[in-house]
Amino acid sequence: MSEYAIEVENLVKKYGDFEAVKGISFKVRRGEIFAFLGPNGAGKTTTVHVLTTLLKPTSGKVFVAGHDVVAEPNEVRRKIGIVFQDPSLDRELTAYENMYLHGRIYGLGGNELREKIEKLLKFVELWDFRDRQVKTFSGGMRRRLELARSLLHEPEVLFLDEPTVGLDPQTRAHIWDYIRVMKEEHNMTIFLTTHYMDEAEMLADRIAIMDHGKIIAEGTAEELKKLIGNDVVYLKLEGPEEIRCLKADFIRGCKLLPDGRVALEVENAAEALPRLFELAKERGVKILEVTYHRPTLNDVFLHLTGREIRDEGGEQKFPMPFKRR
Numbered sequence: 124m125s126e127y128a129i130e131v132e133n134l135v136k137k138y139g140d141f142e143a144v145k146g147i148s149f150k151v152r153r154g155e156i157f158a159f160l161g162p163n164g165a166g167k168t169t170t171v172h173v174l175t176t177l178l179k180p181t182s183g184k185v186f187v188a189g190h191d192v193v194a195e196p197n198e199v200r201r202k203i204g205i206v207f208q209d210p211s212l213d214r215e216l217t218a219y220e221n222m223y224l225h226g227r228i229y230g231l232g233g234n235e236l237r238e239k240i241e242k243l244l245k246f247v248e249l250w251d252f253r254d255r256q257v258k259t260f261s262g263g264m265r266r267r268l269e270l271a272r273s274l275l276h277e278p279e280v281l282f283l284d285e286p287t288v289g290l291d292p293q294t295r296a297h298i299w300d301y302i303r304v305m306k307e308e309h310n311m312t313i314f315l316t317t318h319y320m321d322e323a324e325m326l327a328d329r330i331a332i333m334d335h336g337k338i339i340a341e342g343t344a345e346e347l348k349k350l351i352g353n354d355v356v357y358l359k360l361e362g363p364e365e366i367r368c369l370k371a372d373f374i375r376g377c378k379l380l381p382d383g384r385v386a387l388e389v390e391n392a393a394e395a396l397p398r399l400f401e402l403a404k405e406r407g408v409k410i411l412e413v414t415y416h417r418p419t420l421n422d423v424f425l426h427l428t429g430r431e432i433r434d435e436g437g438e439q440k441f442p443m444p445f446k447r448r
């Protein structure tokens with residue numbers, strides 16, 4: 124058995140003349156949570172659709188759970204679970220009935236199916252609501268039910284397309300917990316797409332940043348942040364403007380911001396702060412206010428593309444005063 128649950132080599136997907144996925148390659152190890160992070164329209168959903176056999180690749184090789192998605196789509200389907208952006212539950216049926224139907228489609232039945240449904244509905248905290256029609260459910264409850272349903276046939280690889288889009292922060296945190304449990308207790312491989320940087324950072328072992336149909340960077344969150352490298356210290360100072368940059372070896376860049384603060388680029392903000400206080404004292408500059416910022420994945424994206432990932436995740440935004448070519 125290959126150590127990889129997903130292997131993609133030079134995948135291209137065109138819609139007519141439009142190339143939505145432009146020759147991407149990546150591998151996902153078994154038991155890993157792998158996130159595709161990118162703005163809307165980057166090609167994430169298209170990639171998931173190819174990986175889950177819903178779309179045929181234009182060219183390239185794709186293996187999921189050891190099978191070729193083009194040559195052996197049925198084998199792939201048996202081994203994967205999917206939660207898509209668009210809900211596919213039957214709204215008129217109850218939560219239990221939705222689960223039951225799905226189980227039957229996968230050839231499950233009898234006590235085995237009943238026990239699994241109970242276990243999974245309890246897992247996503249919907250057991251008490253099992254006899255309610257899905258149309259009475261909130262968005263978060265529906266997403267949890269979809270998640271439970273996708274796990275019924277014990278997939279080796281689970282695909283989640285924007286699993287928490289449009290959900291409130293509390294529900295998002297719940298979904299993240301379920302995903303972590305699935306990885307830890309069932310050693311499941313999880314492939315998720317998201318445009319929330321905090322989601323990729325909190326959940327994923329590795330992240331591929333996608334933009335305009337290409338993977339522009341890949342690695343752990345830490346590795347990606349190292350692409351930017353430096354922290355930024357913001358100081359509000361009192362003193363002559365010419366010396367506010369506090370020139371010193373460990374300060375790698377300095378910018379005066381429109382609000383009067385200075386932004387200093389340093390390798391490690393925590394270590395730089397005491398030295399900055401000393402410098403300021405030596406040079407007769409008074410520090411009135413200090414804040415600092417470590418690079419986020421948003422900064423990484425900005426650094427790589429010059430744009431921000433549209434962010435609905437309620438993440439705090441910081442100015443990014445330094446940009447290297």
Ligand SMILES: Nc1ncnc2c1ncn2[C@@H]1O[C@H](COP(=O)(O)OP(=O)(O)OP(=O)(O)O)[C@@H](O)[C@H]1O
Pocket residue numbers: 138141143161162163164165166167168169170285
């Ligand atoms: N069926 C289609 N026909 C033509 N173009 C399409 C089709 N589906 C997607 N596209 C285009 O392909 C590009 C990639 O879309 P895709 O949905 O894969 O992006 P995404 O990163 O998943 O974004 P989102 O999160 O909004 O779905 C977009 O420019 C989109 O307009």
